Each structure stands twice: as structure tokens, then as C-alpha cells.
Amino acid sequence: MSSREKILQQVKLNKPAETVLPTHYTFNSGYKDTEEKFKEILQAIYTEVIIVESKEHLREKVEEMYVDVVNKATTIPELASWADFSLQVADPHDLELIEVAILQAEFGVAENGAVWISDNHLQHRVLPFITQNLAFVIPRNALVNNMHDAYNRLSDTTGWGCFIAGPSKTADIEQSLVIGAHGARSMVIFLVEN
Amino acid sequence: MSKVVIEHAEASETFNKDESYVDWHDETLWFVRKKRDISSKLLPEWEELRETASQIKNYVLSHMDDLLETFEKNAKANGIHLHWAVDAKEHNEIVLAILKQHKVEKMVKSKSMLTEECHMNEFLIQNGIEVIDTDLGERIVQLRQEPPSHIVLPAIHLKKKDIGDLFHEHLGTDAGATDPQYLTEAARQHLRDKFLTRRAALTGVNFAVAETGGFVVCTNEGNADMGAHLADVHIASMGFEKIIPLQSHLGVFLRLLARSATGQPVTTYSSHFKKPREGQEMHLVIVDNGRSTQLGRPDFKNSLKCIRCGACMNTCPVYRRSGGHSYHNAVAGPIGSILAPNLDMTKNADLPFASTLCGSCSNVCPVKIDIHDQLYKWRQVLVQGGHVPQAKEIGVKAMSMVLSQPRFYQWSGRLGRSVMRTLPFMVNNSLNPWFKQREMPEPPKESFRDWFVRNRK
Ligand code: SF4
Numbered sequence: 001m002s003s004r005e006k007i008l009q010q011v012k013l014n015k016p017a018e019t020v021l022p023t024h025y026t027f028n029s030g031y032k033d034t035e036e037k038f039k040e041i042l043q044a045i046y047t048e049v050i051i052v053e054s055k056e057h058l059r060e061k062v063e064e065m066y067v068d069v070v071n072k073a074t075t076i077p078e079l080a081s082w083a084d085f086s087l088q089v090a091d092p093h094d095l096e097l098i099e100v101a102i103l104q105a106e107f108g109v110a111e112n113g114a115v116w117i118s119d120n121h122l123q124h125r126v127l128p129f130i131t132q133n134l135a136f137v138i139p140r141n142a143l144v145n146n147m148h149d150a151y152n153r154l155s156d157t158t159g160w161g162c163f164i165a166g167p168s169k170t171a172d173i174e175q176s177l178v179i180g181a182h183g184a185r186s187m188v189i190f191l192v193e194n
Numbered sequence: 195m196s197k198v199v200i201e202h203a204e205a206s207e208t209f210n211k212d213e214s215y216v217d218w219h220d221e222t223l224w225f226v227r228k229k230r231d232i233s234s235k236l237l238p239e240w241e242e243l244r245e246t247a248s249q250i251k252n253y254v255l256s257h258m259d260d261l262l263e264t265f266e267k268n269a270k271a272n273g274i275h276l277h278w279a280v281d282a283k284e285h286n287e288i289v290l291a292i293l294k295q296h297k298v299e300k301m302v303k304s305k306s307m308l309t310e311e312c313h314m315n316e317f318l319i320q321n322g323i324e325v326i327d328t329d330l331g332e333r334i335v336q337l338r339q340e341p342p343s344h345i346v347l348p349a350i351h352l353k354k355k356d357i358g359d360l361f362h363e364h365l366g367t368d369a370g371a372t373d374p375q376y377l378t379e380a381a382r383q384h385l386r387d388k389f390l391t392r393r394a395a396l397t398g399v400n401f402a403v404a405e406t407g408g409f410v411v412c413t414n415e416g417n418a419d420m421g422a423h424l425a426d427v428h429i430a431s432m433g434f435e436k437i438i439p440l441q442s443h444l445g446v447f448l449r450l451l452a453r454s455a456t457g458q459p460v461t462t463y464s465s466h467f468k469k470p471r472e473g474q475e476m477h478l479v480i481v482d483n484g485r486s487t488q489l490g491r492p493d494f495k496n497s498l499k500c501i502r503c504g505a506c507m508n509t510c511p512v513y514r515r516s517g518g519h520s521y522h523n524a525v526a527g528p529i530g531s532i533l534a535p536n537l538d539m540t541k542n543a544d545l546p547f548a549s550t551l552c553g554s555c556s557n558v559c560p561v562k563i564d565i566h567d568q569l570y571k572w573r574q575v576l577v578q579g580g581h582v583p584q585a586k587e588i589g590v591k592a593m594s595m596v597l598s599q600p601r602f603y604q605w606s607g608r609l610g611r612s613v614m615r616t617l618p619f620m621v622n623n624s625l626n627p628w629f630k631q632r633e634m635p636e637p638p639k640e641s642f643r644d645w646f647v648r649n650r651k
Contacts, residue, residue: 004278007482011259014490019252025446027239112459126423129416148445159469165460168416172331173374174354175222183416
């Protein structure tokens with residue numbers, strides 16, 4: 001008998017009496033202002049939220065924020081000429097030099113500041129992790145209250161996706177919080193009007 | 195008869211030698227527990243969420259075989275290679291075979307308590323494979339050649355001076371440097387190089403979703419993703435109890451997990467893996483290693499509902515003052531003490547006794563496991579099975595006699611109190627394990643019950 005069969009057989013034999021799934025398992029978070037909550041939570045996890053009126057405004061903002069930076073990459077068509085690092089690489093290891101990446105993402109979650117990004121928005125899964133600094137661009141109206149709403153909204157059928165909430169961090173040395181463990185050292189979220 | 199190899203009580207004596215250090219450990223974990231309290235109180239639906247999570251997990255236990263088969267079908271359709279391992283040995287051999295097949299001799303690994311349980315690192319190293327732990331805390335304990343002392347905070351037993359000295363020796367940081375920012379930066383540089391040069395990555399699994407055939411890995415550092423997305427081969431290892439039915443159930447569990455663990459509203463990264471990226475191979479090893487036996491123990495099956503948040507450790511007065519290593523098991527603390535005897539009753543007979551049965555663990559558990567009841571029940575099983583050394587056995591027998599007879603309980607308490615007042619040395623001697631490093635409290639002149647009876651009109 002294979003290990004698979006052994007395990008399944010033993011499980012079948014030993015499993016407890018049947019119970020049913022709860023039918024109601026989602027909850028509402030009646031925030032007065034979803035965007036305010038989103039901003040407040042992100043501020044607490046060292047992430048700036050910037051509201052821009054349009055992609056042109058985004059471009060102006062970005063140019064002013066990353067003046068002397070080299071190795072800038074983006075997936076936003078309107079920022080293509082701002083970037084100086086092409087994402088057209090065959091091997092994801094080549095992305096190692098990227099200093100800042102500005103990436104389109106799908107939506108944000110107010111209760112925890114997480115943003116959903118997936119294969120839908122990326123050629124290279126490692127990009128949001130390997131870049132030294134990270135910025136997400138999402139539509140201003142693409143915010144949900146909590147994780148139940150987030151999974152309701154999630155229609156992603158791609159092979160990989162991630163909720164990312166703030167920059168990478170660790171507190172493994174005496175519980176002192178340090179930003180920039182393995183992933184991005186800083187995070188900015190642009191909310192674009194319309 | 196001395197069956198127990200290392201005793202929890204003995205090991206915690208060593209831990210308790212430096213009083214200020216133990217105080218620090220105690221207070222730091224209590225601080226983490228308080229962050230959990232604050233965070234959970236921000237959600238009015240917190241208790242309902244716990245109840246819901248508990249019910250989902252009950253369903254999982256009672257439909258485990260169906261869920262595993264559905265998961266298998268969907269995962270395979272996603273292009274994931276699925277493996278089944280009845281025990282630790284088979285798990286380790288499967289991992290080794292995958293690595294050999296790809297001629298990989300060096301691998302990066304993110305946090306996986308299962309591989310600790312299986313002692314995988316030792317096995318792979320013996321077989322010529324270099325394994326680098328990439329979670330900062332795990333890397334620290336790996337360099338010290340010791341196991342993690344906490345499932346969420348692996349290096350919580352160390353002070354920054356210890357880590358500074360360690361990094362000076364291994365990573366060439368300045369002698370005497372202890373700034374956490376500086377030390378973390380050194381580890382970041384050191385591990386980036388590993389991420390960029392290793393072709394295989396192993397990760398744990400927090401949740402596997404039957405409906406989608408995918409799995410979710412949660413980290414704060416981003417190390418699981420860095421490893422997996424750069425490697426040609428991604429191996430994920432999971433105990434079979436990690437399965438949940440629907441993707442939308444993640445809404446319940448992700449809301450509970452980080453809040454219970456550290457008080458964060460969610461971990462920085464909650465990565466949903468479903469299909470390998472182009473050109474990559476993805477393997478998933480589903481491990482039993484005693485779980486199907488535990489599933490068949492009505493009193494202990496609930497331990498399989500655990501989502502490994504660590505809250506029961508942070509709140510446990512015994513864990514906080516004895517440290518994770520005193521539990522001599524991959525998973526320490528209250529939950530570890532329920533899981534360990536299932537693996538080896540003789541070796542782990544002491545662990546269910548490393549508890550005051552205060553119930554704090556059960557109160558914080560996000561999936562409502564009746565942890566302290568299970569600890570109490572294990573004691574009976576272990577004593578009846580003859581796994582407990584005599585000294586403790588007598589104590590336990592006396593204790594259950596006392597507790598099962600309310601009259602005797604009242605009387606013996608009164609007697610105990612007067613013994614403590616008149617003959618304190620009898621209690622404060624080394625025969626009483628609770629006296630170790632502790633002054634026994636001043637005994638009250640009368641118990642609450644006596645007081646209540648006297649004051650009742
Ligand atoms: S038993 Fe409960 S509290 Fe303890 S680690 Fe598991 S889920 Fe968390």
C-alpha cells in the first residue's frame with residue numbers, strides 16, 4: 001500500500017463524527033471612512049499613502065520623490081520613460097539591482113493596510129520582494145473594509161498572488177522592530193483618482 | 195525507574211539561573227501577549243471569529259480525507275507535484291530525492307516547524323546538503339546550533355549581546371556591536387547572497403485550500419517569497435491538518451493569526467501559491483507523522499486545529515519562566531506539550547506536567563482548543579500507562595484524590611496552609627518543584643472559602 005493510501009485509510013478510520021461548516025462566516029467592519037482607516041493603519045506600519053489626481057500627477061510626484069535614484073523600474077505605462085531599469089529580463093536574479101519599483105496593484109484592505117498583487121500585474125513574482133524600495137499604485141476607489149470583503153472581491157485565477165502590508169520587517173533581535181528584513185525597506189502607496 | 199531523558203523541570207532550572215534574564219524573557223512575552231489583547235479588542239466580532247474558526251476546523255477534522263483528496267486533485271491540476279509521507283523519515287527522504295534529482299546541494303529554507311519536527315536539517319546535512327535558514331531568528335539559532343525556542347519568535351531566548359557576539363564571529367560585524375538595526379542589516383546582506391545563489395527553496399505552509407489546490411505562506415520578513423520566487427525548485431512541507439475547505443475561509447484565519455501571534459493586524463506578506471511560475475517546479479509534501487493517530491484520540495484530536503500562532507506560549511506562566519528549550523520538543527509551550535506525547539509518550543511524559551492548568555492558553559487560543567483540559571487528560575493517560583517517574587506519580591495521585599473529593603480538598607487546603615505557616619521549610623525545600631527560584635507566597639490565614647463561610651450571615 002502506498003503512503004498516500006495508508007494515510008488516507010488511517011484518517012478515514014480515525015476521523016471524528018461529522019460536523020457542519022458554519023454558513024455565516026463573514027463580518028462587516030462598518031468603518032465611517034474606509035480610506036481614512038486604510039491610511040491610519042498604514043501609517044502605523046511605516047507606509048505613506050499619497051493621493052494623486054491622475055497618472056500625470058503621479059508622474060510629477062514620482063519624479064520629485066526619486067530625484068537622484070538610479071535603477072528604477074515600473075509596470076505603469078505612464079511611468080515607462082521615468083524608469084531606467086527594464087523588466088524585460090529572462091532571469092529574475094537580474095532584478096537584484098533595482099532600487100525602487102513602482103507597481104500596479106489591484107486593491108487595498110482598510111483593516112490591515114494590505115494590498116493585493118498577483119501574476120496579473122507582474123512578469124516576475126520576485127519583483128516586490130527583491131526591490132530595495134517599493135511603491136504600489138491602486139485606484140482610489142479600490143479599497144475594501146476587511147479580509148472577508150477582500151476574498152469576496154478576489155476573482156484572481158492566476159497562479160500566484162500576495163497580500164502585502166507595509167515594508168518588510170523583523171523583531172527577532174530582542175523584539176526591537178527593524179524595517180527592511182529581506183524585502184522592501186520602504187513602502188509608499190499611491191491612490192489614483194478615477 | 196528513570197525513563198525521562200531530560201525533564202522539563204530540570205531544564206528550566208538551568209534557564210532560571212540568571213534571574214534578571216528570566217525576568218526579561220517573562221516580561222517580553224507578556225508584552226507580546228498584551229499586544230494581542232489590544233489588537234483583538236479592536237474587533238467587536240473577535241469572539242465570534244474565534245468560534246467560527248473553531249467550527250471550520252472541527253469540520254476539517256471530521257472531513258479530513260475528503261478535503262485532502264479534493265486538495266490533491268486541484269493541486270495536481272495546478273501543476274504541483276504532490277507527495278505523501280507517513281512519517282518524518284519518509285518526508286526527509288522525499289525532500290532529499292527531489293534535491294538529488296535536480297543535483298542541488300545547497301538550499302534556502304523559510305520557517306517550517308514541520309521540518310524541525312522531522313529533524314530535516316540534520317538529515318540533509320548528513321547527506322551532503324547545505325541548508326540555510328533564512329528567517330532572521332531561525333538563522334540566529336542555526337548559527338548557534340540550537341533549535342528555535344518559540345514557534346513565532348525563534349530567538350526569543352537570546353539577548354542582543356548574544357546575537358552581536360554570534361554575528362561578530364560568523365558574519366564579521368564589529369566586535370561589541372549590539373544595535374538591532376545594524377545586526378539585521380548584516381543578516382540581510384549575508385542572506386541576500388544566499389537567496390541569489392541557491393536553486394532550491396523550502397517553505398512551510400500556513401494554510402492549504404482544498405477548493406483551489408493552493409497554499410498560503412505568511413511571513414513578516416519576506417524570506418519565503420524571496421526564496422521561492424528565485425529558486426528553480428520550490429518544495430513546501432505541510433502537516434495534513436493545515437487544510438481548510440474554501441479560499442474565503444482565509445478571511446477568518448488571516449484575521450486571527452497575526453493578531454493572536456504579535457498583535458499585528460496581518461503579517462506583512464500573505465503569499466498565495468497556486469501554480470509554479472514558468473520554468474519552475476513546485477513540490478508539496480503532505481506529512482502524517484502521528485497526526486492520523488492523534489486524530490483518533492477523542493481527548494486530544496483538537497490539538498490538530500492549531501494554527502501555530504504562539505499565543506498560548508506568550509501567555510503561559512510556565513513557558514515564560516522556563517523558556518522554549520526546556521520543553522525538548524520542536525513545538526514548545528502548552529500546545530507542544532499536547533502534541534509531544536503523541537509522538538513519544540515516554541520521552542515526553544514530563545511535558546503535560548509543565549503547566550499550572552490556569553487555563554490562560556485556552557482563553558487566548560484563536561481556534562478555541564481546550565488546551566489546559568487536554569494537558570490534564572494527558573496526565574491521567576501517562577500515569578496510567580506507567581510513563582511517569584514515581585515522584586511525580588505520587589504527587590499526581592494525591593492531587594487527583596484531593597481534587598476529586600471536595601470535602602478532602604477543603605480540609606487538606608486548611609492543613610496545607612497551617613503547615614506552611616508553622617513549618618515553611620517543609621514546603622520550601624527542593625522536594626517541591628515550585629520552590630525552585632521562588633519564594634513561596636505567604637500563606638493566607640484563611641482561604642477565601644473559610645472567609646466566605648464565616649462572613650455569610
Ligand atoms: S494552540 Fe491555539 S494558541 Fe497555541 S499556537 Fe495553536 S492556535 Fe495558537
